[in-house]
Amino acid sequence: MSHRLAPRLAVTVLLALAGAANAAASFDEQVVALSVTFQTWNEGRPWTKNNPARRLASAVVVEGPLLLTRAQIVSNATLIHVERRGDARPWSARVAHVDREIDLALLEVEDPTFFEGLEPVRLASSVPTEGSVTSVRWNERQLEVGNSRVSKIEVATNRYGNVEHHYLLVRTDLEGGGWAEPAFRKRKLIGLTASQENLSARLLPVEIIAAYLERVRAPGGYRGFPYLEVVWQNNQDRALTGFLGLPGEPRGVLIRATRRGGSTCGALRPRDILIELDGHAIDAIGNITHPRYGQVHFTQIAVEGKLPGDRVSARVWRDGREIDLEIVLRTYPSEARLIPWRRDGAAPAYFVAGGLIFRALDGPFLRTWGSNWAESAPSELVTRYHLQAHAQAPERRRLMIVSSVLPDRYNLGYHGVARRIVESVNGQAVNSVEDIAAAFAAPEGEFHVVRLAPNSEFRELVLDATEFETASKRILEAYDVPAPMRGSQTPLPDLGPACDS
């Protein structure tokens, strides 16, 4: 999408700059209301969708002219309507660009006259660290303006992404927020509300927004945000630093693991103490002293002002001495996991063979057990997620499962099989529905043999290979499955070499 968008944007930005000298516009010229009809996939019967639903949210006008909102607001959208001030008419919009890792999206409005009388927001240079900001949204066609008091800055991930960066935490008097309501100070955009619980809100900060807009417009195409994918722990324990021989007071963070495909893979090692990153000293609880935000987690360094491919210096304590090394920053998309947390709106890939529904284990499937899925989903799957979610390797890129069985006389005996991890099909390791389809093309003699990961039930499911085609066709018809397969839609990222090589 970015490739298509960037050249056009380059032109429109110039046009917009010409008109940017306007005096501060009022909020109702900058903030619009979104009504997003969305529809999620039925993860259990992945050829169908669930009932559509609607979310109401906010967006702001940015140069282009385009609308900026959060990626989550437009996820799984089937129809996006925009409303502007003093105008009951809904305008159709569509997603022009989206980055789900940092949760931002740009929308185009099909009819450009929509933007007549609207003004792009001006961006603040950074978030304030104290005082108040003004939160704004449309509510029943009335502009609602609330006051939010800054409480602190915190480095965290959004619920769906991997990228850790700073958020502005505020106490707001705008009830029921969390739907990308913009916040301003001195008429300049400070952030978009990322989430809100009661009256405590987290704002996606303007620094990230500015970097996103800049990267979308970059002539070389959108490159996204890197992330320092690393497992670390506090290093306050004097006994432990003594054990590792680190002289002086405890400092730095203890590295426990790196992940294949992540920035630190191959650079950092378990039991390294990371003392400095990009020239910032890291304290024993993982904080750096940021010039504007004060004490924040060191992972902020990898994001702020950094592009994928950038190099940062690191000083680590390893094997009893200090060494300097370099970390090449990379993105770490959800697809780099063995069990992806998101599918970014892509339809679930599936393969129905002899009534067995095969698919990959992923976050959307686990979340069908509800927000409490970690306690209500089968422990065989939950524990795998907990222990192996990041363990993707070239030979093991996804955990494939039999999600359930469409009962037929052909698969008699297996009707209750559900949510089981697949080890192999006809002797072949399988990492995708394509692999499974290929494996079914090569039966073991007269049989198809689906080997399941061990548990107390079936170790293998055996099906008749000679009847396979007719039975599969009959089952698809009986259960009204339009197609036996939907292929994987998202390419797998290049993982690079193993971390210890």
Next chain:
Amino acid sequence: MAEAHNRRRFAPHATCALVAAIVGSAWLAPGSAAATHPTERAIVRIQNHAQRGDWYAPWSASAPRQSVGSGFVVEGGLVMTNAHVVSDTRMLLIHVNGDPRPHEARVRWVGHDCDLALIEPLEPDLLDGVTPLRFGGMPKLGSSVETYGYPSGGQRISSTRGIVSRIEMNLFSHSGLDYHLTVQTDAAINPGNSGGPVLQGGRVVGVAFQAATALENVGFFIPTEVVRHFLEDVEDGHHAGYPALGVTTSNLENPAARRRAGLAADESGVRVDFVFPDGASEGLLQPGDVILELDGHDIANDGTIREGDIRLHFGVLLDRHQVGDVAHTRVLRAGEHLDVRVRMTTYPPLARYANTFDTLPRYYVYAGLVFVPFDREIMKTNGKNWMSKADKHLLYEFFHRFMDEPESMQREPVLLLRRLDHPANANMAWHRNLIVDKVNGQTIDRLEDVIEAIETNQQTHHEFEFEYFGRFGVLERDAAERGHAEVLERYAVPEDRRL
């Protein structure tokens, strides 16, 4: 985990409530006939003052609890009841019907795997005047039975009548792991009925023991064949429990699966999926074998055998053996029919998956770090819904790991349960619910290994490496040694270990 024919498997959500009354609430207990009736004379009320260990603070014990159940006089001056009626007893009293005085008793034999116990009064002649009840056989489906007992702790005997509605293998919720034959009835089996006899035609056909919490008016009793197994087991003066075949199997209901296994059209059986390392069948049965027959009974493709008019899981045949007996299997392996004799043993590693009774927890406290064997009791310290709420790595270790790594079954996993805060340990980043992999470089296969690795260490630090996520931590040895006694005193831990 293992299928029912190992007689022990996980019951992720036990639906049966034990029916010993903890506290008596108002319950109508119609005293039926006169207490002089010989059957009723044989039915006693059992009062148990019990005390369990505290698995979270393993050096101390929980508060004593009182519960009431029922029992009945059998041959030899003994009283039969449920194991759960007399578990963890500190003071056991029996009330003989019609005698206002309580009499002290002690446990003679207890089988926690089959929820049965034999107790005897301390006064040897107490039951001399009572005619023991005699055992009958298996009641027919649809026939009526009577239960006798002291439901909800009432002082007077109560009897109810019901129909035998189902006969099948069921989970015994006392151990939480064992499956044996049970009989289901709609005769009221309520708290306090536990251990009471179920009679038909004046003979005992079972021992009331649990009720289904999800269903109304569904009670279960232990049929006499399970009772007899227990009585025969203890005849030699030793309670060995039930033997295990040591395999898991899956059904072969799919015709293609049967053909691939090489079964002829008129043959049936179940497929061996998993052979427990060091179990009875290791080296005798293999994954992929089909067990066609067990002890001369044909096994159907759904794992059942015919037993008169009903079908039961083939595990019921194994249940009829004692530990050390030989099970005769006829097996199909790679097209060959083989007779395989398996001398069945108990499978001790499974004990950690069952509830523990009558023993106090093992533990070792070092410089405030509390190490314990990782078992079901420890999982239960995570609360009532531990099967979903416990830490995910603990759930994996408990329920799934041995399937991925069968050899791990032979270890006694050791958990760093928690920390008693002290300057010597206060900065350890990880100190709760961690499976210990190594201490000072030594692999930990049982609790004693932790003690040895610590006590023999001459380095400046003790190093603890934990399973999962690469977590580890250290203690300064000098500080730990100095703090050790102080922690015990400060937290009122009388001994640093119970092994």
